[in-house]
Each structure stands twice: as structure tokens, then as C-alpha cells.
Amino acid sequence: MKKRIYLSVPHMGGEEETFVRAAFASNWLSTVGPELDAFEREFAARTGRPCVALASGTAALHLGLRLLGVGPGDEVVSPTLTFVASVNPIVYLGARPVFVDAERESWNLDPQRLADLLAARAAQGRLPRAVMVVHLYGQTADMDAILEVCQRHEVPVLEDAAEALGAEYKGRPAGSLASVSAVSFNGNKIITTTSGGMLSALDPRWVEKARFWSQQARDPGIAYHHTEMGYNYRLSNVLAAIGRGQLRVLDDRVRRRREIAFHYRDAFADLPGLTLMPQAPWGLHTNWLSVFLVDPARLGADRDAIIEALAADDIESRPVWKPMHLQPLHAAAEHHGGEIAEDLFQRGICLPSSSSLTDEDLARIIAVVRAVARPRR
Known part of the structure; x- marks a missing residue:
């Protein structure tokens, strides 16, 4: 198994x-x-x-x-x-x-x-x-x-x-x-x-x-x-x-999490419509989680299809956080904007990011994602 x-x-x-x-x-x-x-x-x-x-x-x-x-x-x-x-x-x-x-x-x-x-x-x-x-x-x-x-x-x-x-x-x-x-x-x-x-x-x-x-x-x-x-x-x-x-x-864990994020990025470089979360120019991003944004029109698969394919192979992944203004708990709260957060939620996926992931683990995850993609060039 x-x-x-x-x-x-x-x-x-x-x-x-x-x-x-x-x-x-x-x-x-x-x-x-x-x-x-x-x-x-x-x-x-x-x-x-x-x-x-x-x-x-x-x-x-x-x-x-x-x-x-x-x-x-x-x-x-x-x-x-x-x-x-x-x-x-x-x-x-x-x-x-x-x-x-x-x-x-x-x-x-x-x-x-x-x-x-x-x-x-x-x-x-x-x-x-x-x-x-x-x-x-x-x-x-x-x-x-x-x-x-x-x-x-x-x-x-x-x-x-x-x-x-x-x-x-x-x-x-x-x-x-x-x-x-x-x-x-x-x-x-x-x-x-x-x-x-x-x-x-x-x-x-x-x-x-x-x-x-x-x-x-x-x-x-x-x-x-x-x-x-x-x-x-x-x-x-x-x-x-x-x-x-x-x-x-801590420093070793940061280094490894960054390695994992960039390994995914490079492995998906030829797939249009699958991009790593931006790395803002003002500092060091630990990439605690490797988060990608899916463009279904270009990738040929949406975020949920990738999550389902990974789950079928016993691999956990998650959507980006659901915005608070969309939560029933805070339905009455005042909010300013929200369109960007909603888009990131709809298209964002968090891939496995543990610093203990092996090369074999990463290859398995990458293979599943690539298998579900049907890029439209």
C-alpha cells in the first residue's frame, strides 16, 4: 500500500x-x-x-x-x-x-x-x-x-x-x-x-x-x-x-520548504496555468506551504479536479483559505473589497509541503498533478 x-x-x-x-x-x-x-x-x-x-x-x-x-x-x-x-x-x-x-x-x-x-x-x-x-x-x-x-x-x-x-x-x-x-x-x-x-x-x-x-x-x-x-x-x-x-x-526547515516550493515550480514550468504564489520582493518567503494558482482555461483542469486526483492517490492538499467575508460566522461583518481574495480562494491550491518530504514523495505528487492537467496551448 x-x-x-x-x-x-x-x-x-x-x-x-x-x-x-x-x-x-x-x-x-x-x-x-x-x-x-x-x-x-x-x-x-x-x-x-x-x-x-x-x-x-x-x-x-x-x-x-x-x-x-x-x-x-x-x-x-x-x-x-x-x-x-x-x-x-x-x-x-x-x-x-x-x-x-x-x-x-x-x-x-x-x-x-x-x-x-x-x-x-x-x-x-x-x-x-x-x-x-x-x-x-x-x-x-x-x-x-x-x-x-x-x-x-x-x-x-x-x-x-x-x-x-x-x-x-x-x-x-x-x-x-x-x-x-x-x-x-x-x-x-x-x-x-x-x-x-x-x-x-x-x-x-x-x-x-x-x-x-x-x-x-x-x-x-x-x-x-x-x-x-x-x-x-x-x-x-x-x-x-x-x-x-x-x-x-528552524533555518534548515525554512531552507527545505523553499526548496520544495521551487522544485514544484520547476517541475510545472512547462504547464500553462499553474503558477507558484508570488514571492514579494521585500523579503524572505519561507513558503511554509507551497501554494499554486490554477488557471483552468489554460491548464485544462480546475483546482478541485487536482485536489480530487491527489486524494485518490492518498495525498492531502487543500484550497487556499476561504475568505472571512464568505463565512456564515461573519456574514454580517463589514468588508471592503473581497474580489481578489475570492479569486485566490477559488483557484488556489496548497500542495504537500512538509520539510520531511522525500524525492520519491515529490515525484509522486508531481506525477498526479501532471496526469490531471490537459493544457490548452
């Missing part, structure tokens, strides 16, 4: 087990311990910012929005082309998402549409509480343009780098570009702690506030005394041990 090929799976580097054994030997198995402290120090050294390790990327977004003062009745601007986990924390806090279309160059939040929206809101005297930027599929948004317009209107920015650890924008690491940021270590990400996330911020006091909230907001002292709402959001020492090992292979 053929083995199943998944979209994106964990890839251990070898040192993870050593650190996990140390965690077990020390008996620090809860949400405190030396591996957790070391993981935060090592992550901060990479991004240049203080950070706090949390139970998920969603938890990091939730606390990040709270740090920016988001609360009931507020508006938060978000790209419509994203995973729902980016948007859910806005609703957790009683706020309302306002969705903005993608731009073609990177598939991320369109800076011009954002500028138009903020100018209109400023004229009405009702600016949003915050703007959330999502770096999609391992590629950063055009942050200079976005930060400039947000600073002009004094609207803070939360950087959702859940999909983009290891990416760069003009030489600066993703997750260090806005005042507060979040990354994810979910099992499908470029490195993983099986589950988990990290919040980073420019202001160390914000990090300590998030740490306080993440530990049930227990006030100092021997009594269990609470004056603020808190959450059970801290990462465990054992999972942090996995993260320490994974950080050591």
Missing part, C-alpha cells in the same frame, strides 16, 4: 528528545520550569524582543488584542483572506472585525485599501481600535506601507506571524515588525511544540502583563487573590523543551 502524504507534518531534529528528557528528569512538568525560561530566552534572541510562551497562537492573538485595548463594541481591521483563528479573538473580546481585501503582490492585506478605509473612518471620527496584519503562508505583508498609514492615524497594529516564523521583511524577522506580535507552534507549522504559541512585544511591560494574564491573573502573595480577568494560557515546560530543539533546526 502507498503511504499517505499529508499537507504539513512535524519534523523533529533530534535534540528535542534530549531537552524533553531533561524536563522529565527535573520533574518540572507544569507551566513553569527551566526549559520554558530557556525557550523564551532563545526565541527572544532570535527576534530581538521579549516574549512569553503560551498554549497557542490564538492565545497570543487574544492577549495581544487585549494589550492594544480592544474591548466590547470596538472595531478591528483584519484581512479577509486568512484562517478563522486570526479573527476569533476579536470576537472573544466583544469587538467587531472589519475585513479588507488582499493585494496580488503578496496575497496579504492591501495597504491602499487599508489607507482608504482609515481615511474614511478618520473623516467620520470613528477610527478602529486596532489593525491586525496576517503574514499569509510564510510571506510578510508590506509592513512599511501598512505601519505608515496606521501611525498617521494613531491606530496600533497587531502582527499575526503564526504562519511566518523564519520569514523576513527587509532584513527584519517576522514577528518583530509591529508593537505586538503572535506566532504559532501548532503541529502543522514550520516548527512545532505540538501545540503552543508565542507573544512578543516591543515594550517589556506588555510582555509581563500578558504573562500575568496567562497565569490566571493571580496577584502577588500567598493567597489566591485576583483583581483582573486571567486565563489558563501558559505553555508547559515539556512542550517548551520540544520548542528548544525545534528552534535549532
